[in-house]
Amino acid sequence: MSTTPELVADLGRRARAASRRMASASTASKNAALHALAEAIRAGSGALRAANALDLDAAREAGLDAAFIDRLRLSDAVVAQMAASCEQVAALPDPIGAVDDLRRRPSGIAVGRMRVPLGVFGMIYESRPNVTIEAASLAIKSGNAVILRGGSEAIHSNRALAALVAGALQQAQLPADAVQLIPTTDRAAVGALITLPEYVDVVIPRGGKSLIARIAAEARVPVIKHLDGNCHVYVDGGCDLDMAVAVTDNAKTQRYSPCNAAESLLVDAAAAAAFLPRIGAVFAAKGVEMRCCARARALLEPVTGARLADASEDDWSTEYLAPIISVKVVDGLDAAIAHINRYGSGHTDAIVTNDHRHAMRFLREVDSASVMVNASTRFSDGFEFGLGAEIGISTDKFHARGPVGLEGLTSQKWVVLGDGELRR
Secondary structure, three states, rough: OOHHHHHHHHHHHHHHHHHHHHHHOHHHHHHHHHHHHHHHHHHOOOHHHHHHHHHHHHHHHOOOHHHHHHHOOOOOHHHHHHHHHHHHHOOOOOOOOOOOEEEOOOOEEEEEEEEEEOOOEEEEEEEOOHHHHHHHHHHOOOOOEEEEEEOOHHHHHHHHHHHHHHHHHHHHOOOOHHHEEEOOOOOOHHHHHHHOOOOOOEEEOOOHHHHHHHHHHHHHOEEOOOOOEEEEEEEEEOOOOOHHHHEEEEEEEEOOOOOOEEEEEEHHHHHHHHHHHHHHHHHHHOOOEEEEEEHHHHHHOOOOOEEEEEEOOOHOOOOOOOOOEEEEEEOOOEEEEEEEEHHHOOOOEEHHHHHHHHHHHHHHHOOOOOOEEOHHHHHHHOOOOOOOOOOEEOOOOOOOOOOOOHHEEEEEEEEEOOOOOOOO
């Protein structure tokens, strides 16, 4: 019997071989695989939910919290979106082989850059089994191979989904090894995957902060990562208060568990007296705890049923993933930007404003991967951005930033077109 490192190394060898075939695969064959996968997901929805039920039952028996179980669940809506995302990825232009910025040089040669696959990427993720399909669909369309390592809590769901992917690849006459799931729940698989530079070109972790920090510290291959999502909504003075209430409510309460849910609310002192009691009533009705600065708490105290607490210094930088939000009154745009750049995680931040100059300053000066004007932070998502699906959200500042879709799974190489030119 092979050891876990030997098992992962074998997957790596097979993935490397498959990646070479995927790099030269036609757009038509890649799209055929994606459409076949979408059809298989819809046809197999009953079996997928049955496999997912095994994982859900085990999660409840293990005492995992409601937010975790929510991320684990393959609901009818999630299954439908997985299928739709495959079709959306198929409809996207194929980036592979495109040559950009082709320019004729004085020597006569033409120089440009061609977009090419990264090769093999490792995907390490927790709880969300739909990531199996997101990673697989983007790997297929971008001409890469991927080795998937989902969390042990989703092993039944991930195995069922990976089987559908393998079948779709074979139906399109593409190598099934282009998408492989590590079949073991042995934690040693993660350590093996992130230390295989001969087979793995980049690792993308998607999960809790401790997992990502460990991978970033121990990996011997490049890592595309984000550690947490402390997302802000800033309500500017003179804004449309109805819009501000709606955007803030959606950013926080549409779902509590995703990394793009708002965790911090900043309110200009000029708008605080009018805005905070209104959003406070909304949060009170939904059971959202507000951890407040002194000025915010004074304005929220009269709100019936409000769950209030004094904010600590740690609250300004905490990703709750729960019905909790930090609330602070600030003295204008400069103070809001300074607060976000100090305490934020570089993920997603939004301003609600009627002032175009404030909006443009916020866009330029907030140092985050996604910055929004008059829109919910919940839109920070590859599907919503039109990427078809996302492999994750990067808060790094090199190669890929924000939702990582097809282009984030590619690189560029220089190409030179000549007609016998010689360097003099």
